[in-house]
Amino acid sequence: GAGVSQSPSNKVTEKGKDVELRCDPISGHTALYWYRQSLGQGLEFLIYFQGNSAPDKSGLPSDRFSAERTGGSVSTLTIQRTQQEDSAVYLCASSLESSSYNEQFFGPGTRLTVL
């Protein structure tokens, strides 16, 4: 079946602009995660959604970052007033649920470049 998809694959924007990154999880997966991967670094947790529960936003680096998940499926990560330090690859992952026993399946990521 189809895996996790993300769009766009690459996004170049000017400092100060808003951007929206999209994630389509695997059908039936109730948990969805957003991570940020800066150049040469590991993955930094941003936010996760589990079913209809309130999302865990503890990893969001500032109030310029927000995410929503509509209908328990597609998610959008929004970065307002982008800064150069926001440049990174943004990865989305989904799993059957958020417990430890379920593998997270990752999308190919969106490479964001802020000029």
Added chain:
Amino acid sequence: AQTVTQSQPEMSVQEAETVTLSCTYDTSESDYYLFWYKQPPSRQMILVIRQEAYKQQNATENRFSVNFQKAAKSFSLKISDSQLGDAAMYFCALKPWNNDMRFGAGTRLTVKP
């Protein structure tokens, strides 16, 4: 707090040889899973192997195996008979039951023909 440390930014191995990637972690939780993910240049993260903390037996998946030392909080990955397609970034990850997944900074593996 949960932390994952990969002390080897880069490793190289000759094709058909064996290489071991190191990972140490810290967590106060007793119930957790450990993972190794592979990220090739395509950026697609692929699960290589996982280990349940409550299991003493080391996980194996074909040419991939782990050395899980729970008391030492160590979780190394051994790749046997290395192949050119194994070249990638490898990330160690810790997932406590009621907490976020934490990733190490990664080890870039080069396979020499």
